[in-house]
Amino acid sequence: MITVQEYLSEKGCEEDLARLICLIAEQAGPIRRAFISNQRYAASLNTSGEVQAEMDTWSDRHLTQQLAASGLVSRIASEEQDEVFECNASFGKYSVVMDPLDGSSLIAVNLAVGTIVGIYEGCSVLRKGKEMKAALYLLYGPMTTLTLSIGSGVALFSLDDDGRYLLMEDTIRMPEGTIYGSGGERPKWTKKHASFIAALEAEGAKSRYSGSFVADFHQILKYGGLYAYPAALGKPDGKLRLVFEAQPIGFLAREAGGRISNGSTDILEIMPEKVHQKTPIYVGSRGIIERLEALQE
Numbered sequence: 001m002i003t004v005q006e007y008l009s010e011k012g013c014e015e016d017l018a019r020l021i022c023l024i025a026e027q028a029g030p031i032r033r034a035f036i037s038n039q040r041y042a043a044s045l046n047t048s049g050e051v052q053a054e055m056d057t058w059s060d061r062h063l064t065q066q067l068a069a070s071g072l073v074s075r076i077a078s079e080e081q082d083e084v085f086e087c088n089a090s091f092g093k094y095s096v097v098m099d100p101l102d103g104s105s106l107i108a109v110n111l112a113v114g115t116i117v118g119i120y121e122g123c124s125v126l127r128k129g130k131e132m133k134a135a136l137y138l139l140y141g142p143m144t145t146l147t148l149s150i151g152s153g154v155a156l157f158s159l160d161d162d163g164r165y166l167l168m169e170d171t172i173r174m175p176e177g178t179i180y181g182s183g184g185e186r187p188k189w190t191k192k193h194a195s196f197i198a199a200l201e202a203e204g205a206k207s208r209y210s211g212s213f214v215a216d217f218h219q220i221l222k223y224g225g226l227y228a229y230p231a232a233l234g235k236p237d238g239k240l241r242l243v244f245e246a247q248p249i250g251f252l253a254r255e256a257g258g259r260i261s262n263g264s265t266d267i268l269e270i271m272p273e274k275v276h277q278k279t280p281i282y283v284g285s286r287g288i289i290e291r292l293e294a295l296q297e
């Protein structure tokens with residue numbers, strides 16, 4: 001099995017981008033080791049108004065320090081920071097968008113959580129998702145895995161005991177699948193969302209929803225199906241963020257032959273206006289997303 005460094009070199013990945021990807025992937029070790037002493041909630045709220053878990057702020061600080069020290073990054077947009085962090089605005093080749101710890105509500109119950117990262121060339125963090133140079137997520141499950149795309153398909157790596165990420169699967173293709181996970185409170189689902197989920201269930205779809213976007217999406221990437229965090233009555237933009245969650249995950253979904261939509265439009269075509277803006281998310285098998293977008297309101 002080849003390492004992530006060898007994979008990136010074989011794909012002809014630009015050297016500094018490869019260095020940045022490996023630097024980020026290497027932070028899985030320190031982040032995993034930090035869980036045992038960061039089990040509680042901090043006394044602070046993030047810009048989305050969510051109580052921050054200690055692991056949210058720990059991971060955010062740690063990743064920001066590593067990225068700023070690398071000399072490769074000009075700006076960072078983080079779910080856990082109000083403002084865009086200016087690193088080396090004049091030197092850094094790349095800008096990073098990140099959800100340092102995704103699935104925070106599951107930390108206290110030891111379920112799989114992750115880190116989501118998108119990388120753009122240049123110094124702007126408000127870009128269309130399709131312009132991403134790389135997207136990745138780390139998944140802290142029974143194994144620590146890195147799911148990565150640099151625009152030539154999606155590859156999966158597992159971290160071994162020697163700290164190497166070994167290639168487990170290359171060019172992952174998302175099948176048309178029959179599992180779905182939907183966030184939000186069912187009584188507050190819109191009629192369109194509720195009837196779409198009911199149609200999937202009538203066709204035998206099974207619900208798989210843990211409360212961790214990264215873990216729930218990883219199942220969809222492998223088995224096919226649908227992950228949704230929809231608009232709800234009183235919450236027209238849903239819960240998840242366009243820049244830190246939807247764009248990187250959507251880039252990976254599309255690279256695997258899947259699609260991501262806000263219910264009517266390809267999210268990778270949307271130009272963000274604000275760093276912390278939210279969006280309804282439907283991500284999964286191409287056929288399912290195309291069926292959804294063909295539905296009338």
Ligand SMILES: O=P(O)(O)OC[C@H]1O[C@](O)(COP(=O)(O)O)[C@@H](O)[C@@H]1O
Pocket residue numbers: 050079099101102103104105183184211212213214216239
């Ligand atoms: O608890 P809910 O409302 O089901 O929301 C779960 C969703 O919220 C999230 O935890 C939000 O992400 P963060 O944990 O990074 O804030 C997603 O990972 C998950 O899909």
Ligand SMILES: [Mg+2]
Pocket residue numbers: 099101102103213245
């Ligand atoms: Mg998240």
Ligand SMILES: [Mg+2]
Pocket residue numbers: 056079099100101102103104
């Ligand atoms: Mg988070």
